[in-house]
Amino acid sequence: MRETPVPDLTYPPLTVAGLSEAELLERIFPRLNRGPETNDSLLLGPGDDAAIVAVPDGRVVLSIDTQVADQDFRLEWNNGYRSTGYDVGWKAAAQNLSDINAMGAHATSLVVSLTMPPETRVAWVEDFADGLTAGIRELGATQCSVAGGDLGRGSELAVSVAILGTLDGRAAVLRSGARPGDTVALAGTVGRAAAGLALLESGPNVSTLTREQRGLMDTQCRPQPPLAAGPLACEAGATAMMDISDGLVRDGNRLAAASHAVLNLDPAALRQLAEPLKPASVLLGADAMAWVLGGGEDHGLLATFAAGRPLPAGFTAIGSVEAPASTDGAGVTIAGRRAESGGWDHFAN
Numbered sequence: 106m107r108e109t110p111v112p113d114l115t116y117p118p119l120t121v122a123g124l125s126e127a128e129l130l131e132r133i134f135p136r137l138n139r140g141p142e143t144n145d146s147l148l149l150g151p152g153d154d155a156a157i158v159a160v161p162d163g164r165v166v167l168s169i170d171t172q173v174a175d176q177d178f179r180l181e182w183n184n185g186y187r188s189t190g191y192d193v194g195w196k197a198a199a200q201n202l203s204d205i206n207a208m209g210a211h212a213t214s215l216v217v218s219l220t221m222p223p224e225t226r227v228a229w230v231e232d233f234a235d236g237l238t239a240g241i242r243e244l245g246a247t248q249c250s251v252a253g254g255d256l257g258r259g260s261e262l263a264v265s266v267a268i269l270g271t272l273d274g275r276a277a278v279l280r281s282g283a284r285p286g287d288t289v290a291l292a293g294t295v296g297r298a299a300a301g302l303a304l305l306e307s308g309p310n311v312s313t314l315t316r317e318q319r320g321l322m323d324t325q326c327r328p329q330p331p332l333a334a335g336p337l338a339c340e341a342g343a344t345a346m347m348d349i350s351d352g353l354v355r356d357g358n359r360l361a362a363a364s365h366a367v368l369n370l371d372p373a374a375l376r377q378l379a380e381p382l383k384p385a386s387v388l389l390g391a392d393a394m395a396w397v398l399g400g401g402e403d404h405g406l407l408a409t410f411a412a413g414r415p416l417p418a419g420f421t422a423i424g425s426v427e428a429p430a431s432t433d434g435a436g437v438t439i440a441g442r443r444a445e446s447g448g449w450d451h452f453a454n
């Protein structure tokens with residue numbers, strides 16, 4: 106659990122413009138890598154020109170993801186909630202750990218780059234470091250250390266994380282391996298982060314929200330990708346896998362296209378996924394099924410498994426893989442009918 110942050114009582118509040126880079130780093134370093142675990146693969150951590158990591162398996166899984174203020178989060182949302190540094194640090198960890206999870210791997214280290222306007226409070230940066238550390242540990246990525254990063258000044262607050270992972274000798278699970286007859290399965294949640302985003306953007310004031318509604322907001326601000334499920338799916342012989350960041354149908358279409366297949370989803374399974382989102386959808390006059398089909402950022406896993414195989418822990422069947430009727434017929438269908446895409450596109454949205 107999060108320790109109560111020490112309030113910044115200085116007035117005016119200390120901003121990053123009031124410290125040198127070295128002084129800011131001195132405040133960040135002690136907040137990183139605080140777990141009891143030791144990471145054998147980190148040979149040299151923060152403090153030099155670059156970090157050094159061992160790659161015992163001879164291969165490294167590598168990904169990068171960026172969050173920019175007002176594109177991926179807001180410092181102040183329309184419902185009055187203020188994203189804390191902790192939220193943004195947690196989400197930076199979660200969305201990057203998720204891409205490593207989606208390959209069937211586990212994360213070993215990451216580097217983080219922070220671009221900040223000069224008026225950013227030092228307390229916010231410290232909170233960011235705490236959130237990054239907590240996200241890694243509490244999501245279960247106990248082998249992952251923060252190997253280093255970069256600080257810079259800019260007109261927008263932006264956070265980039267590049268992450269490394271290992272497959273421990275296994276073959277990765279790609280998007281391209283789904284075959285007709287396979288079961289389509291989901292681990293983690295879908296639609297909760299989208300419902301949370303709707304509450305943040307247009308919902309009633311944050312102070313009036315119920316526990317359940319706060320929980321949806323929390324999924325948007327501090328997502329909980331199912332990190333045990335990726336390596337488990339890999340060990341269980343998943344034929345294809347990806348994480349759902351842009352929406353079940355949009356991401357499903359990507360997996361389907363890579364596999365030259367149709368993912369035919371079961372409407373009853375989809376209705377079950379929409380059910381817990383109903384109260385929030387009624388409150389906002391929104392469509393719970395649209396959140397299930399189009400909502401990104403829960404970072405659940407969409408995977409396929411050979412028919413008849415028991416699904417690994419955490420996965421539920423939501424459909425089956427079929428052969429496309431024509432060469433350009435790959436995509437997602439619901440009970441045989443082509444699904445509308447929806448979902449997130451950085452340039453179209």
Ligand SMILES: Nc1ncnc2c1ncn2[C@@H]1O[C@H](COP(=O)(O)OP(=O)(O)OP(=O)(O)O)[C@@H](O)[C@H]1O
Nearest residue numbers: 168169170200203204207347348349350351356359
């Ligand atoms: N600027 C770029 N240059 C080269 N490759 C890129 C670039 N942007 C994205 N890619 C590659 O395109 C593919 C899709 O990128 P994308 O960021 O959509 O990944 P994703 O896993 O689908 O999304 P998310 O990071 O939200 O999980 C990835 O393999 C990524 O490495």
Ligand SMILES: Cc1ncc(C[n+]2csc(CCOP(=O)(O)O)c2C)c(N)n1
Nearest residue numbers: 170175176177178179350351401402449
């Ligand atoms: C202020 C604000 N507006 C919109 C959204 C929604 N959003 C942003 S990025 C993304 C997909 C994943 O991105 P990526 O592919 O870069 O990981 C989604 C669904 C948000 N979170 N905050």
Ligand SMILES: [Mg+2]
Nearest residue numbers: 204207348350
């Ligand atoms: Mg991904």
